Amino acid sequence: MAKTTLKYEGDINLGIALMMLSALLFALAGTAVKFAAAPADKVNTWSYASVVIAAIIGYLVWGESLEASAILGIVLVMLGAHITSKEKIHRNFAEILK
Structure with a gap:
């Protein structure tokens, strides 16, 4: 079984950045829906x-x-x-x- 390793630590930082970006977009979309509904x-x-x-x-x-x-x-x-x-x-x- 092959062991998967990261080529460099930038992979982790990129993953965290993408996760934070998706959470931000989700929160912004939720806020837009709230303002439209109330x-x-x-x-x-x-x-x-x-x-x-x-x-x-x-x-x-x-x-x-x-x-x-x-x-x-x-x-x-x-x-x-x-x-x-x-x-x-x-x-x-x-x-x-x-």
């Missing part, structure tokens, strides 16, 4: 959840630690997104500004 203010508000999801995946998959400040940040981001996405709050705030 109001921009809601999409922008909930787009911060991607940082939260990345932290949770890092914890579950790679065993990274979540410190108290990270957990507080997750709670604040999710709470802020929930509060700002409520229609009633937007209407009440608009009435106050009149």
